[in-house]
Amino acid sequence: MLRFVLRRLSQTLAVLFTVSVIVFAIIRLIPGDPVYTMLGSEYTEQAYRDLRIKLGLDRSLLTQYLLWIGDVFRGDFGYSYIKHETVSSLVGDAFLPTLSLVLASVLVGLVIALPSGIVAAMRQDSVWDYGSMGFAIFMYSMPSFWKGIILIWIFSVYLRWFPAMGYVHPWTDFAEGMWKLVLPAFTLGTFFSGLVARIIRSSLLEVLDQDYIKAARAKGVRRAALVYKHALSNALIPVVTVIGLQFGTLLGGAVLTETVFAIPGMGRLTVTAILDRDYQLVQAAILTGVFSVVAVNLLVDLTYAFLNPKIRVT
Amino acid sequence: MRTVDAGGLILPSPGPGPEAGMPGAVSVASARAGIGRWWRRFARSRGAVFGLTVFLAMVALAALADVVAPHDPLAQGVGPPLEGPSRAHWAGTDSFGRDILSRIIHGARIALLVGILSVLMSLVVGVTLGLIAGYYGGVLDALVMRVMDGLFAFPVIFLAIATMAIMGFGVTNVIVAVAVGFVPPFARVTRGDVLAVKEEPYIEAARLAGVRNLTIIFRHVLPNVLAPIIVQGALYVSGAILTEAGLSFLGLGPPPPTPVWGSMIAEGRNFIVMAPHVSTIPGIALTLTVVGLNLFGDGLRDTLDPRLRR
Numbered sequence: 294m295l296r297f298v299l300r301r302l303s304q305t306l307a308v309l310f311t312v313s314v315i316v317f318a319i320i321r322l323i324p325g326d327p328v329y330t331m332l333g334s335e336y337t338e339q340a341y342r343d344l345r346i347k348l349g350l351d352r353s354l355l356t357q358y359l360l361w362i363g364d365v366f367r368g369d370f371g372y373s374y375i376k377h378e379t380v381s382s383l384v385g386d387a388f389l390p391t392l393s394l395v396l397a398s399v400l401v402g403l404v405i406a407l408p409s410g411i412v413a414a415m416r417q418d419s420v421w422d423y424g425s426m427g428f429a430i431f432m433y434s435m436p437s438f439w440k441g442i443i444l445i446w447i448f449s450v451y452l453r454w455f456p457a458m459g460y461v462h463p464w465t466d467f468a469e470g471m472w473k474l475v476l477p478a479f480t481l482g483t484f485f486s487g488l489v490a491r492i493i494r495s496s497l498l499e500v501l502d503q504d505y506i507k508a509a510r511a512k513g514v515r516r517a518a519l520v521y522k523h524a525l526s527n528a529l530i531p532v533v534t535v536i537g538l539q540f541g542t543l544l545g546g547a548v549l550t551e552t553v554f555a556i557p558g559m560g561r562l563t564v565t566a567i568l569d570r571d572y573q574l575v576q577a578a579i580l581t582g583v584f585s586v587v588a589v590n591l592l593v594d595l596t597y598a599f600l601n602p603k604i605r606v607t
Numbered sequence: 608m609r610t611v612d613a614g615g616l617i618l619p620s621p622g623p624g625p626e627a628g629m630p631g632a633v634s635v636a637s638a639r640a641g642i643g644r645w646w647r648r649f650a651r652s653r654g655a656v657f658g659l660t661v662f663l664a665m666v667a668l669a670a671l672a673d674v675v676a677p678h679d680p681l682a683q684g685v686g687p688p689l690e691g692p693s694r695a696h697w698a699g700t701d702s703f704g705r706d707i708l709s710r711i712i713h714g715a716r717i718a719l720l721v722g723i724l725s726v727l728m729s730l731v732v733g734v735t736l737g738l739i740a741g742y743y744g745g746v747l748d749a750l751v752m753r754v755m756d757g758l759f760a761f762p763v764i765f766l767a768i769a770t771m772a773i774m775g776f777g778v779t780n781v782i783v784a785v786a787v788g789f790v791p792p793f794a795r796v797t798r799g800d801v802l803a804v805k806e807e808p809y810i811e812a813a814r815l816a817g818v819r820n821l822t823i824i825f826r827h828v829l830p831n832v833l834a835p836i837i838v839q840g841a842l843y844v845s846g847a848i849l850t851e852a853g854l855s856f857l858g859l860g861p862p863p864p865t866p867v868w869g870s871m872i873a874e875g876r877n878f879i880v881m882a883p884h885v886s887t888i889p890g891i892a893l894t895l896t897v898v899g900l901n902l903f904g905d906g907l908r909d910t911l912d913p914r915l916r917r
Binding site: 304307308310311312314315319322323324427430431433434435436438439442443445446450541542544545548549552553563564567568570575579582583586587590 | 654753754756757758760761762763764765768769771772773775845849852853856857858859869872873875876879880883886887890893894897898901902905
């Protein structure tokens with residue numbers, strides 16, 4: 294297990310290094326001089342020269358990268374001259390709403406996917422199977438931003454059950470925070486449920502076909518007990534992998550969902566930073582997003598190796 | 608050795624020789640029989656047939672947009688602003704009095720163009736990188752695959768947003784932006800398959816016969832790894848269309864007044880109380896297209912790629 298963990302950690306470090314180089318390169322490829330944009334109305338020739346030196350833009354690309362990555366390691370992402378705040382605090386403020394949205398969406402997704410995936414597998418090729426899988430395909434095919442608008446139209450405008458937009462930190466006011474999170478989490482969670490329900494169905498069908506299940510059936514164990522006691526725990530292992538693989542997709546979906554529900558999260562922060570050409574903020578926002586995807590994948594792989602010993606030796 | 612029969616099944620072939628011919632070589636009669644077999648399998652799934660029908664309908668609409676659309680998609684004031692669906696305007700009008708149905712029909716052209724071309728572009732780049740990395744191995748492989756691993760960690764929409772920031776707006780740039788995000792999975796899958804294929808005796812034979820590496824890669828390796836990649840490509844078209852719609856929704860797609868579904872949905876958001884049709888109808892078109900493409904892709908995967916069959 295230790296060898297597997299070390300190998301996986303070294304792979305993760307290699308990916309993180311590549312990601313940092315890509316993000317560094319992206320910012321340098323954006324046309325236009327970032328210093329002009331940063332200074333805006335405060336532009337003077339002296340201020341321009343000073344800021345270039347301060348940002349290290351007068352040095353070689355390699356030195357710039359090393360200076361930047363050194364700052365990143367110290368948690369210093371620079372200063373947003375457009376929002377007049379340190380980039381770290383802006384990213385920190387935006388990260389929590391996105392994290393709450395993604396976690397709530399995973400929860401909603403699992404609550405919907407588990408029963409529909411199980412029913413579909415237990416009654417394969419029945420109306421239940423076609424119905425749940427049809428629902429699953431429909432849910433992950435629907436663009437999240439459109440689904441969000443439709444949900445606002447039905448549940449906020451007509452029924453007035455939930456607020457149309459906004460965000461409250463759960464620790465400021467838990468009930469209000471959860472209330473405001475219902476529609477966004479349902480928007481993103483139903484997308485996730487579509488993916489997971491299909492995985493649960495196919496994984497459960499595969500497990501139900503294995504010898505130990507056939508043996509249990511031959512001994513007279515009831516079908517429901519077979520599924521819940523013997524098959525489900527094994528069938529759910531691939532779901533852990535899907536959460537890891539789809540974390541990036543969920544984060545991408547969060548960008549659009551946050552825009553619809555006016556949630557001040559990472560997605561909105563990234564998009565406004567790009568539109569404002571707030572380079573240091575773009576760099577930090579993308580880096581944080583991608584680093585969290587890599588971290589979740591590492592965590593998922595380690596969990597998977599813990600749950601399934603076969604993977605440690607492959 | 609694997610080769611692609613006319614039905615698209617990946618089957619072991621007898622190996623190189625005057626009787627067997629080169630990988631992928633089949634007679635016209637067996638090709639017809641193979642296509643017939645494939646179609647019978649494909650047609651068994653109602654979902655797949657529905658998906659194919661939707662896809663063909665979208666292609667027909669996109670191709671005949673100029674003839675089929677009842678109005679000019681850019682013409683303002685062809686009806687009263689924000690008018691609901693009526694006999695004159697089946698899908699109603701938007702805030703500029705433009706005919707929504709005509710904009711949806713022309714929007715299908717852009718959606719399909721971006722969806723298909725961006726996947727084709729990422730397929731060509733990803734497969735080439737995967738072929739080279741897998742065949743040559745060593746430092747080149749490590750370098751290419753580490754970059755791919757890095758890109759793979761980016762959510763597709765993040766990469767697309769960043770690419771748009773670098774390249775600016777416009778349909779061509781959207782195609783490139785969406786394509787960038789789909790390169791890594793193509794490269795990964797291709798490399799994996801190449802690693803298996805390059806150990807086959809017929810590749811060794813070609814090498815010993817003095818055939819150039821590039822010829823071996825594109826003539827003998829590529830045809831034997833292509834089938835699952837094409838299936839994967841079909842499955843990505845819907846993702847590419849959704850990514851383009853997402854970019855347009857964020858205001859990062861083709862500039863107005865280009866009729867794109869994502870922008871139409873975004874515009875309608877402001878009128879959701881008084882004119883819900885402005886957002887809902889383009890959304891129905893987008894969802895129907897994506898559902899159709901997903902079902903079609905699933906059908907292709909189930910009938911063409913036995914490794915993925917479930």
